[in-house]
Amino acid sequence: MDGAHVAAEAAHAAGEVAHLVASPLPVLLVLLPLLGAALVRPVGKRWPGARNALVVATTALTLLGAAGLIPLVGEHHRVGAVVPLMIGELTFTVDSFSMLFALFTSFVWLAATLHSLDYLKHEKKHDRYHTTSLIVLAANLGVVLAGDLITLYLFFEALGLVAFLLVIHTETDDAKKASVKYFWMTVTGGFALLGGIFLTFALGGSGAIEPLPAGHGDEVIRWAAAILLILGFGVKAGMVPVHVWLPDAHPVAPAPASALLSGVMIKAGAYGIFRVMTGLFRPEVAEHVEEHLWHFSEQLGLAVLWIGIATMFIGVFLALQQSNAKRMLAYHSVSQMGFILAGIGAAGYLSTHGAMGVAGGLYHVVNHALFKACLFLGVGAVYYRVHSLDLYKTGGLWKKMPITFVFMCIAAAGITGVPLFNGFVSKCLIHHAIVEAWEHHGLASLGIAEKIYIVTCGGTACSFIKLIGLMFLGKPKMEYGPEVTDAPPRMLVGMGVLASAIVVLGWFPQLLLKGVFQPGLHTWGIHGDLLDHYLEHYFLSASDLMSVVIAFALGFTFFFVGMKFHLFHLHAPQYFSIDWWYRRLARGLLRTCVLADETYEATRRGTSRFLRRTVSEYHGAVIRLSRRRRLIVATALTGAPAARDQHFMQHAYVTLERERQDCVRQAVAEALAHMRDEGRSAEDAQTIEIVESVRDIADYMAQRLMNERMGVLGDLARTDGLGGAGALFDDALPRLREARGPIVRTAIELAPRRSVGDNVTRETAAAINAILGKERFDQLIAPALTAPQQIAGRVLETGTSVKQVLPSHHAIASAGAGGLTRLERAAAWSVEMLAIVVDALTRERTGGITQRPVDEETVRATRLRIQRYARDIGLNVAILLLVLLVFIAALAAG
């Protein structure tokens, strides 16, 4: 059959189905579970039984509705509905593939819901579980029935986020950890998906799930869009390398939820990848003949095929190392998703000849949903009775739980691909697809892929030999109580329907192949007759059976070798695990955020501190500058250092006060020592009294002394000015200390008398007079008065007298309002300025002196400043006089 003919025929077929037949059924299918979910809580609060009935009825009705799609789609090929919501509108389009997904979704959901009614007995929050479950069902149906990418994204996000509640349902620590990981990967995947959807718009897409126009947008964006979309869906699908949440999240959920997560929800991801592959990145049906348009989808198909191969192999490899049954099943979910991806990838790679890949991939989707759900439910039933999931601790359960055992065997036969069970058909289809892909362009690497495929099938077989063998056969490794009997009937019904579906699909593959895939493929212009070929020539053919035998042989070999050499307990170093790297990445991201914030805050604090310091330094500089300016002016003209006396007096007061206190302290200390010498104890009441007397006397005397000294200084300041007295005062300090000895002695002598009530005033006064007479404080200080300082001390007077001599502004103004010459005006101005200057300079300057604690350092610094100031004053006065003379001369000349 030549290509042009096929394309023409396909275009014809496409034209036939281009128009959508409107039907509200898809919308109802989504709304029904939502409605049920809204009712769960109000009903469940009072009547749990009615709630259970409600949940089952809702799920059953949904299944019925999905079945109602069969005749519709069979007749019209594409059925759709439009709801004006969100951006523009939500569209729903159902073709054969959507119908297939909707069917098995609601079918498995019904089974899992039945199972959950009993299983949840040892869990809490039944209402939450059922509400969540129904919402997720609605979202899942929304995903598979969606007609455009936005609707798809809406339901996909809802599915991912709400399913979080299923994962965390038990609220154990493990569940919390797993669900947090699940959540972040879902959210990140969701954003990748959204990014991909955006990019399809850059490629000329309209949001509809239709082939993107060829040759629109550049290649980089096309690849980016494809990668983001596949990554976004792949997170949900458990695709390597974004599968890491799956083995954690699926086992911790309650078993029916695990069944749904593994059996159905990850298929939403597979569905997405399937649509991306076959819906978006595929030439229009009318353009099929042009080989080069297929180039991109072939490349993408090859990539997905290899991702699939990697996923299946890694999944099975890790599954073999698990001892927890649910965890093992979860890894098998990863692995089985690899089969599905390989099928879809092969379909893309084989372009128009990809029927086998599509059929294999999707057949396996359905199969996996059935057997994986059944396996999880079975394991859940075991857990329900035995409360253990460890493969190496249970055993021999087939006697206790025979019906469960049968169902588990059927499911295991399905997953390992035993002929006449459903897995056999899909695995063979995928195998054929890979072989065809190999033969298509003769890529040698695909030959290796085929070998890996067989080995993986062997690994799967081994794994389930392990599961059935260790858990159900052999000898019991633990004591089972009387409660370990077969699962309750509702659980068994749940598993039973799944198991029967497994068998039916194994016996009658044409149900799906001819009933669903061929018409679906036909609308895309893909050669559907390959499937007829398969049914006629390959189904249960010797070569296919042979490959199963090889797989099982490998499986048994792996099992016995592994058990013998304990290979099932190997653990790779942690940096081999992608999970470890993700965790590091996440932690790194968080740490970066924290670091960024800390750096920012530190910078901010630093900046504000810098600003504050700058401001205060500016203020300081302004003050310093104005002081300097005043100093310069004062040095240039004159100085009236009235403030320095004040400073010196303060300094002197502080020093003398300290001396006084030291003196009293010394007196008390010596008195105590004296008492101790006399053998009196310090606590003795009399001793205390005497010491107090010493304190009083010494205090009185020291105070008198200090008053005298301050008096001397005060007189000096008032009469002659203190000048350079500071230096002399400091030199005199050791002399002042000499007075301590007499005071202490007098106090100790007089204390006993005072303590008994005698009046000792006369004696103390005499002692003080003696000390003062010896000390002659005024003479110690007096030589400091020198000639220049005396002059400086009179600057004030000079200023006043100058002011009096100078004519006032008013006088000048009134003297010759109009008759002054220019020179006279200049002179008048100068005089006025001089008056102001003199006024400013003779005014007492105290501004700008900041209060600082007086310590040794400042005292010394102040002293130095005062000395320097005094030294300059001679010059100042001379300059002042000179200036005065010049002005007087100018006046006289004018």
Place this chain on the structure above:
Amino acid sequence: MTTDATGSILPLFAFLIPIVAAVCTVPLQRISARVRDYSLLACGAAVAVLAVWLAAGVAEGGVYETFILQLTPDIWMYLRVDAAGALFGATVAVLWVLALVYSWGYMAEGHRLGRYYSFFMLCLGWTMGVAYSGNLLTFLIFYELFSILTYPLVVHEQTPEAMAAGTKYIIYILIGGSLVLLAIVLTFFAAGQQTLTDGGILSAEIGHGRLFAIFWCFIAGLGVKAAIVPLHGWVPDAHPAAPAPFSAVLSGVMVAAGSFGIIRVVFQVFGVEILREMGVAVMVTWLAGITVLFAAVLAVNQDNLKRRLAYSTISQMAYVVLGVSLLGPEGTIGALVHITNHAFMKGALFLCAGLFIRRLGVHRVSQLDGAARRMPVTAAAFALAALGMIGTPPLSGFVSKWYLGLGMLETEHPLLLVVLLGGALMAAIYLLPIVYRMYFREPVLTSDDRITAEGREAPASMLVPLVVISVLTAALGLAASLHGMPVWLARIAVEGFFR
């Protein structure tokens, strides 16, 4: 475009009613607190109804205008309700009324309520004026009034932190305000007093140098309010210090007023052609992009809930500026819609934060463990708003982000999607752990009697606004495409901008 506008007195009422209410607050309070509350509610509701009614009229294609005052022959005050203004005005009024009702409960034990309510209403009036300004002078007057008169609300608590935050706020705002004034004066000399017109009032003839100067003065001045990154410093301090209902308004509407101003400037002062020719918009895009990611990164490490939300506001408002700076129709729709959507979502988050403070005495994220058990409705509202903020469909946040994303592709900047989605991912990182804490961590019970295991849900007067906002958040997303919804109004505005 004054020709096709309908003269109407209604826009005048939109800002007069609140001002009259503000003046009457204290006398009314003398009568009784209840009278005050209900009168103010009546006034607020009247403004909200008016604003929504005007928006509905504009959605039908109408434009309303009112001349207020002729100041000099060259300068006059003039109100004009076009699509962008009507959308912003309706958002402001509705959010304000909800915050007002919430204030009853929140401020019940507060001090100086007369001052609080009076300024609260006053600010509503000025902000409505900003929304409906018809020319730059009117815009300036209302903008400055509401910026400066917000100060008493920022420092209302009068704690040292509040006072410090208030000082910071007023310094930033005054500097920004001066720049806006400068820009408007420059514009006046370049183009005269003109009605804000789609397509711009400046002409390219005045020379690139002056155009640059005007543009950057506007961006820097309005950028202070819109919290573009080097100018954002007041936001993270002012929000935690202010009372929660006012934080909601501050974050939802006031910061947005800056972004709204930028929209006016870009499309109605400069016009798309001149800006494309000047090529300055790219720099604004960069600034906004950096702001989105930088603020989001900083938000992650904030333990104070309101502070975290404040950083989130900076990040989210930068989306608006980003969308505008793309100079494409879809991006601008995204920007306009995001102002509205963000206002309600962030409003809800701040109201929740206020409830946690009042009912649990909790300010910090790390103390919120198990809060959902004690306050189920509040926690649910918080979760909903947080999901909306991240852009989860079908909530309203998704709608604006969708249009922003389309805008990026339409103007051929696919790499900006990294900013859009990165910001959203960061929003998930700083918001969702809070939700997780509330629902799945065991509450730490202390001896403090304020914290008990259950039953601390807020009174109805505080829950009603919260629930209404949550419903709005969902409704604005679900019904985004319907007639008269924000997207519709934004589309009318954008059709004008890009004519």
